[in-house]
Amino acid sequence: MMALQDRKKTAYMGLLLAFALILSYVESLIPFFFGVPGMKLGLANLAVLLTMYLFGAKEAFTINFCRIVISSFLFGNMSMLLYSLAGGVFSFAVMFLMKKTNRFSITGVSMGGGVFHNIGQLLVAFCVVRTEGIFYYMPVLLIAGIVTGFLNGVIAIAVRRNIT
Template identity: 50%
Template sequence: MRTKKLLYVSLLIAFSLILSYIETFIPAIPIPGAKLGLASIATLLALYLFDFKTSFTVVALRIILSAFMFTNFTALIYSLSGGIVSLIAMYLTIKLAKDKLSIIGVSIIGAVFHNLTQLAAAIFVLGTVSIVTLTPWLLFLGIITGIFTGLTAKYILKYSHIKKQSDNFYNK
């Protein structure tokens, strides 16, 4: 049944690529490092349906492919760092506090860590700490975009009838 997993993972990557593309049409939030983060809906789905390794594949392929197709390589270093750190943060949050938090809380954690990592990457690339004054705005925006993506992922999981894929599911 490995084919079924391959199918789901390919669909998630395609889904997140389309979301990244749609996001390029939405007027930018006038704060560097902040994004609506539509593609993180796919990351959340991957984390809730599969394991960490599979989610990592989805995130890394989405970012590298979208850098080739829609943006450029300067954007790659920002999105790659932001995407991976937020994935790790969301994975750990699920591991440690799954009973206390819903997917919305996990999504907020992911958005906040994404924004802060992008800020850190910008400090590193631009070689100045002066942009650290943007931190409060990036945190507020993380809450809002996190709630938005979390709600979307919640309703996709609720109505799409895809069940959590257990390990023996693809070893059958």
């Protein structure tokens, strides 16, 4: 028999994964695209961010990984899985390290995630097409990562405040 604490956590994890998947779905519906490939709102990162602050890094990684695999199968294709996984793992690693330093707020960690998600995807794209011209998109992707990361961070702070 699981302790009450564990059962509660399992339920929360399920909720957070569902939340992440819904955000992925919403994101796939929004045509957020300004002539730059790889640009995304990164809404799903909100769920990962919350998990990281509510439970911890291990749990957040689980949510992130499951979310990427499931949402790629549901709303995308195999090549999308590759890109999302690269972006997801890269951004997670950076968020984990930034949180560990204890010097950044949620907003800062979120911005790091946003920026490095985009860098990760750009690197995969570079491996695929092998032309350095693709880094032409880097400035826009960096700024986009900062902006979307900031917005997600502000939302995450508000949500966290209201559920704890």
